[in-house]
Every structure is written in structure tokens, then in C-alpha cells.
Amino acid sequence: MTPPNPAANLPAPYVLADHPALDLLNTVMMVDGRKTDLLNSDEQASTWLAQAGFGPASLPSAKGGVLLSNLRTLRDAVEVLVHARREERDADPSVLNSFLRDAVPQLRWGIHQLELDRFHHKDETSRQLARLAYSAAKLLAEGDFSLVRKCESPDCSLMFYDRTKSHKRRWCSMALCGNRHKVAEFRKRRQGQAG
Template sequence: MGNDEPSAELRDGFHFRGGHPALDLVATRTGRLKPVQRELLAEPGDLARWLVAAGFTGSPLAATSEDLERARALREAIHAIVDARLAGGADAPADIAQVNATAAGAPAVPQIGADGRARLQGGVSALLATLAGEAALLLGGDQAMRIRRCEADGCAMLFLDTSRSGERRWCSMKRCGNKAKVAEFRKRKQGSA
């Protein structure tokens, strides 16, 4: 499966291992556990590319600096809510207000295209409102209890645990899970030598 496939974990330089678009948006800021983080939404064009890679639109839309700031504010509010909950804390009212305010905008309208596939119609603001609405449904719904942080050393990726047992530990078996299993195997092998 190529990186341009909708289910691929890396598309156009963005990580999609969260299992939900709101968690994938959080992944547009990398290195959260490191002294220096990397901003993948550095300019409006990056937001336009992310919206395509995330499947919200088929072709890049003209994103503005204001759109970029709204997307970043939404991202950080989602991250702060999940981070507080994972630490056993309460939601900050300002973060909830940010998600709600973004979700209150006019959402994108789903339409069936000539190819028979559903597409969202609307500008960047409408797509962000739709994304914020999905975040509100995730964070305010039953699935919120299934949001996890990857247990791999150095990985801060958030993901939705949809496993039957609810005991998934890594954002991706291909990436972090495989590294952990290889490290555990080497550790066992050294212990038996």
C-alpha cells in the first residue's frame, strides 16, 4: 500500500496513526516529549495540504493565516484536553470553549461526487468546523475513554484504541510496536546468553 492511500500512516509528510482526525491533527506538532518540537503546520499551505492528506477535501483550498491560527488553537485545545484527562485531571474551560467555538461555525456539507464518493464541500473554515465537531463528539462521547498515548519510548502520539480488549499500547504496530518487540526480543536473547 503506497503512502498516498487514505489508510497509510504517512501521507504528504503528515502522520495518521491516531485512528481519528482530531487525534491526527494533534500529530501535526511533533516531538512533544522532546526539548524542541516541530511544527508541521508552519504556514497556511501546510494546513491546506493536511486537509487533503486527512481526506477532508480532494484538492488544496486557499487557507489564510487566520485559518492556520484557528487550526493550531483547535489542535492545542484537543491536546490539552486529552493530556489532562490522561493525567487524571479536569478539562480546562478555555480548551472546551475553543473546541466548541470552532465547532459552532458553519460545517462543510457532505455531497456525493460524480465518482459516487462522498466529498465535503466548503472552505477551510467549514472544514475546521466539521473537524471540531468530530473532536467534540469524540471527546464528549463514550470513545473518549479509549484515547491512549503511545507507550513507546519518546513517542507522544495519541490514538484511539479500537482493539477488542482495549489494551493497545502503541500508536502503530508497524512503527512503535515493532521497535518495542524487537527491543524486548534482544533483551531476552541477551539475558539467555
Template sequence: MAVKAEIRDGFKFRGGSPALDLAATVVGRLGATPRDLLATPADLDRWLVAAELAEGPPGSTEGNLVQARSLREALYRLGLSRAQGVALPDVDRDLLNGYAALPAASLQLDTDGRARLSGDVRGLLAELAREGVSLLGGDFWHRIRQCEGPPCAVLFVDTSRKGDRRWCSMSACGNKAKVAEWRKRERG
């Protein structure tokens, strides 16, 4: 089984869940000048393809972009609540449930034997919402973490055996932390 790249078409896929990967489409979320990677409908199309939810650009509209951003922010706040062990915000829970109740893209077995989603952007967002509900309310809700690498805000599912993973990616934030710790020891 091939390992998928952590960065595809300029988007980070380090969350272990498409729902958390959508939440990672704001760069520098904790900084003074966060940057939205979903700036246009074409960006949303690119993300859906990079996330392997669509074969090709599904034709996102401005309305779809607004929906995706609201879903993203609800998923981020709900995931952060799980990571911090606090109550889930009712407004975000209701919004997520509303998207999850919409008709989702259908899963179909393609001629090449692979499972693929088929549907419009709204259906793909509904599928993402269902993924979020399954994650946030399923068996791994207690394994949702926020990366400890400053200033990273990426949320991820900790699938390590001990449940003590600290970084969204060992090759990115984990490596930076280890290098910084090594330099600190060398100076001290």
C-alpha cells in the same frame, strides 16, 4: 474496503480520528526540539487533503493556520486529559466548543456516490472541532490513549477488543518496542 496508509504526504494518521490526527502534526512533541508540520498555509492545505477533508488545496491563509494550530493544541491537551483521566481544561474546552459552534463544511453526496465535505478552511476546521467534541464527549472518550513508545506523543482511540492497546501503530512504535524487548532478552 481498502486500508488507508498510516502516513500520507508526510503526515501521521494513526489516531483513529481526524481530531487526534490533527494533534499529531507536531513531531517530537515530547522532545527538546519539536517540529511543527503545519509551518505554512500550504502545509495546512496538504494536511486537509491528506486527511481526506478536502479534494484539493482549499486555499488556507495565515489566519486559518493560526486557527488550525490553536484548535490542534486544544485537541491535544483535551485528548491527553482524557488519556490521563484528569479533568478537561476549561480554556481548551471553551475554545473547542467555540470552533464547533461555527458554521461547518456541508456534507454532500457527490456524483460518484461518495460523501464529501464542501466548504472553506474555516468550515473544515469547524467540522474537525465537531469531530473532537463527539470523540471527547462520546462513547469512546475512555478509550483515548497516548502511545507508550518513547518519545512518541501520538494520541489514538483504542478500538481493540480488550482495550489494552499500547502503541499508536503496531508497525511503528509497537514494532520498535518488541524489537527492543527481544534484544534485551537476548542480552540477558
């Protein structure tokens, strides 16, 4: 008999932060009160990259745990840099830069189409990671960090970029934490009226 796989019961990572670098950080989230990594295989990493808009879900070069390991390394580096930027302190971008270093712009010439390939790479996996690293670097260098926030729910660790018109977004998602908060507030009011 095969033992149950605890990763099989995990939710799929959410893509709701309004920025792919923050969505990457959100692949580690609170599940049953514990911080849990939602990416546990090359297949899950590849699927997440596709959901975040970085290419096809099936990558032939994503084997042997290499993609997962590289994506986790990138995520850890981005997390350190995002927190340092939010706290206005110094940090070392060398790991993030290592993902950018080999991405070299190239002109692709076709008879009917010219294209500037900004992230030319030897394989699609490296290209996707370089594009994600560039997105994170762009957020770190140009983003308005007064709009980079953590969900206000004490039980949630998800982050987001507040692109709302009023810049008053409080929750990772109204369907998740926002709704839980509304229900909790409703119950408090009801208990106050009954007492």
C-alpha cells in the same frame, strides 16, 4: 545561496490514531528527542486536512498563514480539552465552540438531489475547520476515554483511540514504535543468552 529549511526534513504527519481529533494532536510529535510541530505552512495544514478526510488539499482561502494559525489554535484547544477529559478535570471549551458557532445546518436543494449541509460556511476553509472541531467535540462528549491512549514508547508522544477488538493496543503503530519495541526486546533476550 538559500539557507536550508529545517521544516523540509520533517516527516509528514501521521494519520494513524483512529480519530481525526487525535490525529490533529499528533501533528506535534517527538523528532530527534524534541517536540516538533509538523505543520508549518498553510499548504501543509491544507494537505493534512485532506489526508484526515476533511476536503480538498488545495484551498483558495488558505493564504497568509491564516489556515495554519487557525488550525494550530484549534489543535491547542483540543489538546487542553482531551487532557482534561482524560484526567477527569474541568476545562473551558469556548475556543472549540468558537469554531462550531458559525457552522449552521442548511438544506441544499437541487432538482435531482436534496442534501443536508450540516456545516454550511462562507468558505471551504472555515467549513473544514468546523467539521474537525465537531469531530473533536463529539469525541469529547461521547468518546470512551478509557480507549484514548498515549503510545507506550517512552520516546513517542502520539495518541490514539483503541478500536481493536481486545482493547489492548499499546503502540501508535506496530510499524513504528511496536516494531522498535520488538527489536529492543529481541536484543535484550539475545544479550541475556550470550552472557
